[in-house]
Amino acid sequence: MKKIIAANWKNNGSKKFVKDYFEYFFKNVDSNNEIIIFPPDLYISQVNDYRRKKNFMLGSQNINYVSDDETFTSGHSSDMFIDNGCSYTLVGHSEVRGHDITYSEAAKSLWASNDLQVIFCVGESADTKKDGNTQNVISKQLEDLCDKRSYPKVIPKKVIVAYEPVWAIGTGNIPKIDDISFIHKFIKTYVSENHPFLKEKDIMVLYGGSVNSINASEILNAQYVDGVLIGGASLDSKEFTKICNLKI
Numbered sequence: 001m002k003k004i005i006a007a008n009w010k011n012n013g014s015k016k017f018v019k020d021y022f023e024y025f026f027k028n029v030d031s032n033n034e035i036i037i038f039p040p041d042l043y044i045s046q047v048n049d050y051r052r053k054k055n056f057m058l059g060s061q062n063i064n065y066v067s068d069d070e071t072f073t074s075g076h077s078s079d080m081f082i083d084n085g086c087s088y089t090l091v092g093h094s095e096v097r098g099h100d101i102t103y104s105e106a107a108k109s110l111w112a113s114n115d116l117q118v119i120f121c122v123g124e125s126a127d128t129k130k131d132g133n134t135q136n137v138i139s140k141q142l143e144d145l146c147d148k149r150s151y152p153k154v155i156p157k158k159v160i161v162a163y164e165p166v167w168a169i170g171t172g173n174i175p176k177i178d179d180i181s182f183i184h185k186f187i188k189t190y191v192s193e194n195h196p197f198l199k200e201k202d203i204m205v206l207y208g209g210s211v212n213s214i215n216a217s218e219i220l221n222a223q224y225v226d227g228v229l230i231g232g233a234s235l236d237s238k239e240f241t242k243i244c245n246l247k248i
């Protein structure tokens with residue numbers, strides 16, 4: 001079954017990195033999965049040039065919540081990302097939420113266009129997990145996604161949520177596979193019951209947090225997992241290509 005395999009390069013890259021990365025990737029990729037790469041903004045255009053074989057999609061790691069305001073210095077509009085080949089954007093990654101934007105502000109700018117599919121990131125902290133509050137926190141995070149006011153311009157055709165437990169990001173720790181399936185099902189049910197426009201069949205949930213070429217197959221084969229969002233391991237072209245080539 002076709003899954004989403006997404007690479008979040010975070011704040012990494014250089015022109016040489018991009019060149020070397022795709023040299024290996026194009027020689028070795030043989031995948032039926034939907035591959036998405038999220039480079040830093042400055043390299044989106046260069047990565048877009050490497051899409052000549054069109055065997056991957058491109059995304060931006062964040063959109064500025066006032067990005068469509070043309071008078072805003074330092075903004076990037078959603079049209080600019082689309083113009084540079086992006087068809088996805090991450091919203092509310094745990095490394096972004098709570099810094100320069102609030103989660104809710106980001107959510108309000110969500111669906112500027114159906115040409116830029118949002119991947120909406122949620123996940124609990126270690127303390128939340130310890131206190132047994134994971135489902136409460138995730139429902140709260142999903143409220144903006146399910147708020148009709150988040151869609152002033154377009155009615156979305158689908159929703160993609162990335163479930164990324166904060167304690168699993170970059171730590172080498174992952175939840176038990178059954179726990180991943182349980183939370184993914186919880187997210188699908190919550191969104192289908194609360195979203196103003198979408199049904200369960202329109203909702204995909206990706207898992208993110210310490211995915212690598214050793215654990216990816218088991219995670220991707222788990223119930224209710226529609227794909228993975230990979231940080232650290234996606235920076236190694238060999239490692240990422242291996243995951244892309246998995247036949248699920």
Ligand code: PEP
Binds near residue numbers: 008168170229230233
């Ligand atoms: C991420 O930052 O989205 C992520 C999942 O990171 P890592 O794979 O390194 O845990």
